[in-house]
Amino acid sequence: MLDIPRDISPLIRLHPADNVAIARRTVDPAATPLVDGLAVRDRIGQGHKVALVPIAAGTAVTKYGQTIGFASRDIQPGEHVHTHNLAMAELDLKHEFCAGAEEPDYVPEAERARFMGYRRPGGRVGTRNFLAIVSSVNCSATVSRAVAAHYAAATGRLEAFPNVDGVIAVTHGGGCAMNTEGEGYRYLARTLAGYATHPNVGGVLMIGLGCETNQIPLLLKRQGLSEGPLFRTMTIQATGGTRATIAAAIAAIDEMLPALNGLERTSESAEHLTLALECGGSDGYSGISANPALGYAADLLVRHGGTACLAETPEIYGAEHLLTRRAATPAVAEKLLQRIDWWRDYATRGEAELNNNPSHGNKQGGLTTILEKSLGAVAKGGASRLNAVYEYAEPIEAKGFVFMDTPGYDPVAVTGQVAGGCNLICFTTGRGSVSGFKPAPSLKLATNTTMYERMREDMDVNCGTIVTGEETIEEVGQRIFAAILATASGQRTASELFDYGDNEFVPWQVGAVM
Incomplete structure (x- = not known):
């Protein structure tokens, strides 16, 4: 779990080993030439990175204590670190299968959280009808x-x-x-x-x-x-x-x-919730506010007997070693790596590369490489043991934390998760995604307060208070978990109030169209 300092420093250093920090708010050297003893050379937009020490060309740039790319030229302390001086390269990731696969601390059945849901024949429970x-x-x-x-x-x-x-x-x-x-x-x-x-x-x-x-x-x-x-x-x-x-x-x-x-709603255990974990329109704050807060809420749901499903295989690329370490068995870890290999081949056949990401909006928000984006995206999965890996739209049968192989494109990814049985969605966004996914309600989690205030009618939870130091990841995670239970019980989300969800059913179309 990240420890975001609850102070008003303009910069956030996420890990002692990091050689960059993230701007909590825009830093202009003309107005603030010295920040925490660092001479700022460039204007650093909110969510963007600044070098803390000299970084020689070819040297790894580290964030979250992990490599997010390599300096494409010498970078001086106080410089803006982004696409002009940070490049992608292949990593030799070390996989420690199952080394961190710990059994969750389950809440006793009689004490588990409950929601008001629609019980179907066979024991399935819906959050909508x-x-x-x-x-x-x-x-x-x-x-x-x-x-x-x-x-x-x-x-x-x-x-x-x-x-x-x-x-x-x-x-x-x-x-x-x-x-x-x-x-x-x-x-x-x-x-x-x-x-x-x-x-x-x-x-x-x-x-x-x-x-x-x-x-x-x-x-x-x-x-x-x-x-x-x-x-x-x-x-x-x-x-x-x-x-x-x-x-x-x-x-x-x-x-x-x-x-x-x-049919009428009845009191049901949270074990009947299967939550899709999704992010879209990410920014430099996604991996330090909304995503880890959602990860904390996902861990809570798992402890209460429910299921949380991470997806978007291209957006865990470069961070898969963090998931194989948590795999319940070597077979689960191997299946995840097999899907990564499938994607390498799929991208090659399509004359693309897995690192052709982040998107334009992601880069504007401070993300530079797919490694950086993936490390932040994986945070949605919390710290629970990885119990299963599913192919696209396969029925999700395992409880706990699971993964589904999907593209990173949000409508296609969520369509697969909903087809697998997810009856509720938590969707983190830093730029302001507004989609919905009938028949499953979707909660929008804003990564920063600026966007939340600008798009308040479209957002359900503001996680930007983590960035400003007003709340901890745990406190926001608790709020998200409460919102999950309320939504599952019938409280309408922002996207439902706008009647989103009729155009976001997009099955993944692969193979030859004859």
Whole structure:
């Protein structure tokens, strides 16, 4: 756990071995030429790095006590350290499998935190109660959206069903021109099945065109699904076209709504929460405020019997040794490294590099290399033992801290986590991400107070108080955990109030599109 000093010094040194510090606020040498005895040579924006000592060209630059890159030229004390003088290079990471894999200090079952959730058949528990219209193919997306629009809040048609959170259209751009034996099909099929069986979904209507590659009967058979009173299917071609399908779909949903509305929230243990850990629009504060605070909350959830799922494989690249050290078994560690190797090959085939990151906004916020970004991103996973590694959209069955292999692109990453069963999301952001992910509610955690104040209506928790020294990581982590329980019990998040979440279902499309 980082120890952020609770003072008003403009600079934060995160580890005694670090040769750079982070600006707590913008430092202008014209106004403040000397900071804590350091002669500042350049303007250092908030969240950006400043050299504390001379750093020779080719020497490692260290933050968090870890290497984040190498000086591309000689750097003098007081200089701004960023893309102009800090470069990426391959690291020879040392892996100590399972060396830090300690059993969590579990809270006794009778004392575990509780929330008000929707208990489903089989024991799953939802934090929301949606009816989902799932498109098997892009060709049925327009019809699916038209049916969902029939039940939009403005129409008032759901007012008679107060226990139903909404009727949502789960649409995408694939489902045809693909090999049903290929990797891309497996990802799509798992994702659609994961949403259709999600604990936040009480009823499903799956709509296809009829002639697509992703045939509904094949999908149901391979995923072990079957039709029933609350799981129905239809195709546009067999039903008689667009208008007839919309009418038939509305009639089917009208028949399902009373059963969904009959469900009521009941008191449930926090062990039924599966939390997706995500970050987007990161900045130089992400790894020292919101991410470690979320990590503390994730550890609390694990101690209370729940599950926390880290993802975004390209954004743990260079920090994977911190996770293999916490792996419960050597097999878990090996699986994580196998996914890293897969990504190296995948990036090469796509004429890309894993270090083609951070993004433009990340760099503006003070991040320079993928190593720096990854070290901060891993902090979301807290310190709990890593119990399992999952491929994209696989059902999450293990309890505790787990990892899912996903891209770093937020909509694709979260789509996989939700498909795996995450019934709530915590999304840290330093630049101001605003997306939502129906059917799972998403809490936005701001890394800095400046952005939080500017975008207060879109943010749920301000973690910038860690940077300013007003609160500790532990105190903010406790606030996040309380917000998780409140949200799971029905308190609406900022993104829900703005009705985000209809456009963020983005399954990972890999393989040949024929």
